Amino acid sequence: MAFELKDKVALITGGASGIGLRFAKELLRRGVTLADIDPQIGQTALIEIEKEFGASKAVFTKTDVTDIQQFEDAFTKTVETFGYIDILFNNAGILNDSIWQKQIAINMNGVIHGMLLGMENYLQKYKQGSEAVIVNISSIAGIEVLGFIPIYSGTKAAIVAMTRNWGTPEHYQRTKVRVIAICPGATHTPLIFDIAGRNLGEPYQKILDSHLPEHLASEVVKLVTNGENGTIWVVEGGQPAYEFIIP
Numbered sequence: 001m002a003f004e005l006k007d008k009v010a011l012i013t014g015g016a017s018g019i020g021l022r023f024a025k026e027l028l029r030r031g032v033t034l035a036d037i038d039p040q041i042g043q044t045a046l047i048e049i050e051k052e053f054g055a056s057k058a059v060f061t062k063t064d065v066t067d068i069q070q071f072e073d074a075f076t077k078t079v080e081t082f083g084y085i086d087i088l089f090n091n092a093g094i095l096n097d098s099i100w101q102k103q104i105a106i107n108m109n110g111v112i113h114g115m116l117l118g119m120e121n122y123l124q125k126y127k128q129g130s131e132a133v134i135v136n137i138s139s140i141a142g143i144e145v146l147g148f149i150p151i152y153s154g155t156k157a158a159i160v161a162m163t164r165n166w167g168t169p170e171h172y173q174r175t176k177v178r179v180i181a182i183c184p185g186a187t188h189t190p191l192i193f194d195i196a197g198r199n200l201g202e203p204y205q206k207i208l209d210s211h212l213p214e215h216l217a218s219e220v221v222k223l224v225t226n227g228e229n230g231t232i233w234v235v236e237g238g239q240p241a242y243e244f245i246i247p
């Protein structure tokens with residue numbers, strides 16, 4: 001049976017900006033917790049959501065995903081606020097190889113914290129229906145050789161491997177949590193503009209104008225509904241998502 005999004009509750013890390021915020025807007029029927037390290041953009045996101053959707057079903061919680069206690073607090077707040085949790089979007093991430101320890105802590109440890117807490121505890125216990133879903137955000141950089149961001153690429157490749165290994169039938173049987181990963185291509189958000197502005201120049205920025213988080217978020221909605229457990233999906237600007245099969 002397809003996973004109906006109506007009335008589902010989601011926790012979205014890095015949910016105050018870019019892809020996470022756009023995905024939150026796609027889901028705002030029941031409840032969404034935006035868990036982000038930056039309270040300023042968190043408040044702006046809530047105001048933006050309220051303007052677009054009226055009475056808001058979104059809450060913000062200041063969360064650093066590198067701290068497992070803060071991550072757990074975000075789960076607890078979600079369950080206390082909405083009564084349930086059905087979807088975890090492990091989305092928080094940075095792209096900066098020059099602060100690689102921090103990048104590893106956010107991009108990898110943050111996802112591991114979400115997997116351990118979500119898969120082994122909250123999503124098992126507090127889902128509304130028969131199944132819950134975790135979406136991990138990897139990147140094209142995690143499956144292709146881009147050459148100029150090796151450490152970021154390593155963090156994103158690890159997410160692919162973890163998703164495949166947590167997304168086995170055995171884990172699903174035990175937890176009833178489906179796990180999928182998405183690998184976006186370059187997408188028009190503050191994160192990519194940082195490197196694009198510095199390294200890649202104007203032609204690249206023009207390409208980004210057609211690679212919007214809206215498109216990515218609506219493809220993620222389809223995958224949350226129908227994506228098979230343990231599968232990896234590529235979502236590039238304007239194109240429908242396609243499954244990445246490891247050769």
Ligand code: NAD
Pocket residue numbers: 013014015016017018019020035036037038041063064065066091092093094095106137138139140183184185186187188189190191192
């Ligand atoms: P973004 O900068 O708009 O959003 C990232 C969010 O993560 C920000 O709101 C930031 O405050 C938050 N964050 C940073 N550190 C955090 C921490 N320790 N704890 C909690 N939140 C934290 O960028 P985005 O492009 O929307 O990025 C979302 C995800 O998409 C990232 O994991 C990124 O690697 C991935 N991604 C982005 C692109 C792209 O081109 N934009 C491509 C592939 C993958």
